[in-house]
Amino acid sequence: MKYFSLNNKEHKSNFENAVVNGLAPDKGLYFPESIEQLPVSFFENLEKLSKPEITFEAIKSFVGNEIPDSALIDIIEKTIDFDFPVVEIENKISTLELFHGPTLAFKDVGARFMAGSLGYFIKKGNLGNITVLVATSGDTGGAVANGFLGVKGIDVVILYPKAKVSDIQEKQLTTLGENITALEVDGNFDDCQAMVKKAFLDKEVTSSRRLTSANSINVARWLPQMFYYFFAYRQLSSKNEKLVFSVPSGNFGNICAGMMARKMGLPIDHFVAANNSNDVVTNYLKSGEYLPKPSVQTISNAMDVGDPSNFVRILKIFNEDLSNLKEGFSAYSFDDKVTKQAIHKVYEENGYVMDPHGAVGYLGLQKFLEEHTGYYGTFLGTAHPVKFLDTVERTIGEKVEIPDSIQDLMHRQKKSLQISNYEDLKGYLLS
Template sequence: MKYFSLNNREHTSNFENAVVRGLAPDKGLYFPENIDKLPASFFNNIQNLDKTEISFEAIKSFVGNEISNSALIDIIDQTVDFEFPIVEINDRIGSLELFHGPTLAFKDVGARFMAGSLGYFIKKGNLGKITVLVATSGDTGGAVANGFLGVEGIDVVILYPKGKVSEIQEKQLTTLGKNITALEVKGTFDDCQVMVKKAFLDSDITNERKLTSANSINVARWLPQMFYYLFAYKQLQKMDKKLVFSVPSGNFGNICAGLMAREIGLPIDHFIASNNANDTITSYMETEEYKTKPSVATISNAMDVGDPSNFVRILKLFKHDHAYLKEKFSAYSFNDEKTKNSMREVYSETGYIMDPHGAVGYLGLQKFLQTNPDYYGTFLETAHPVKFLNTVEEAINNKVAIPDSIQSLMEKQKKSLQISNYEDLKGYLLS
């Protein structure tokens, strides 16, 4: 499989180099040259396949022969060794729970698959030491830290915005030690992301360190997120309705993976990008003008992104045709008050507890279904409610049970380095 840069189609790369580089040299995101559809028989027979078999068939053409089939199956086994249930909210809506992995967030899938792939390439070749440099608005940091912890030949440096992640999220990325370093940035997630992108283009740094990114810009983080849409379809296949997914969206890697799953044949009719007050894409869908905005802080902090990196991939999937995109893709935005109200209402009516991100997904789905009653809708519950404990307990006016793994985590000592600007980051990377 060849990948090309979305900034310059003339620049191409194989899967291994795309994973190791993260970004193309021209700062473009990598995109596959060919997208092969799975046969109809795969979907007709999906009830007879387990999670590893489903995932292997979905990803193998994107990896090509660069990872042996046996090694790829091992990587997938370790990536999806937990459950992905759909919980019924009512007769028209279900919640796809993606928080049953080690860090209680959907990003466990991409982070574990990327760690396995990069570890395989390091063992296979002469790559030397690699630094995974990543910005996080919340859950990416913890998932990457957990996925790469102790992987030989890899250092992980995580930038996160000071005071803008939850206490549990912060503990997950600042307490592991070993090959994981957390840098606490005085600024927003967008500031962190700008620093990371700048470092990739700084020859002073790249001459000293081999950098790669574990944000969803990396194809090995982005593409395996297709898996759980396929797992969901296996559970939804019995529905005699058109299917729609509502995806809480920040950097748009997750929903882009869902659209890629559709591109390889997954029979899903529509996708909803459910956004918080950071409404760059909602505005674009209404006006056809893409205008970046400074991110604003919300209670669904992992979605606080003003310039989502992966939207350019979505535009490529839809051939930059706005009318075509609107046929299969909607975007809505909701403020914190509406988010809290939906958490309160769903809990009061059903006893189901949503985290703030899932609540935004629920709101988007609810809005879509008002004018599209012939659909069955699934929203993605992307993180365990305990990760946003104060917000959730305030919204539902009740206590949330805390898993044992989180209890022990909160007793650990936070270790981070504080930085204020790019020069601070550069100084650290060159030290």
């Protein structure tokens, strides 16, 4: 499989270089030259296949022969060794729970697959040490920290915005030690992401450290998110209705991966990007003009992104055609007040506890189903409600049961370095 830069089609790469470098030399995102259609028989027999068999077929064409089948299967088995249940909430609405992994968030899959792939390439070649530099608005940091913990040859540096992630999210990325360093930034997520991008362009830094990114801009973080949709379809195929998925969206990597799965033949009829008050894409669908803006802080903080990196990939999937995009894609935005109302309503009526991100996904799905008939809807539960404990408990008026793994985590000591600007980051990377 070859990949090309979305800034310049003439720049080509194989899977290994795309994973190791993260971005193309022109700082464009990598995109596969072709998207292989899976046979109809594969989807018809999905219920008979194991999770590793499904994921192997889904990802194999994107990896090519750069990772041997036996090694790829080993990476896959370590990536998906937990459950992905579809839980029915109410008539024609289910949730796909993606929070049963080690850090209780959907990003565990991408982080683990990337760690396995990068670890394989380091063992195979003479790459030397690699620094994974990543910005997080919440769950990415914890998932990357857990996925790469103790991987030889890799140092992980995580930038996160001070006082803008939940207590549990902060503990997950600041308490592991070993090869993981957390940098607490006096700013917002956009500031963190801007610093990361600047470091990749800084020749003084890149000549000192080999950098790669573990945000969803990296193909090994982005593409494995397809797996969720295959697992969900296996559980939903008996519905015999058109399927719509509502995806809580920040950097748009998750929903973009779902669209890749559909391009491969997975029978999903429509996608909804469920946004919080960071509504750049929602506004784009209305106006046809893409206008990034500074992010605003919300209770669904992992989606507090003012310029979603992966939206350029979605546009590529739809050949930059807005009318074509609208046929298979909708977007809605909801503020914190409405999000809390949804958490309370669903708990009171159905006894189901949603986190703020899942609640935004629920609202997006509900809005779509109000406007369209003949669909069965699924929203993605991207994080366990315990990760937003204060918000959820205040909203439902009840205590949320805390998993043992989180209780242990809360007793660990936070270790982070404070930085205020890019020069602080550069100083750390050169030290």
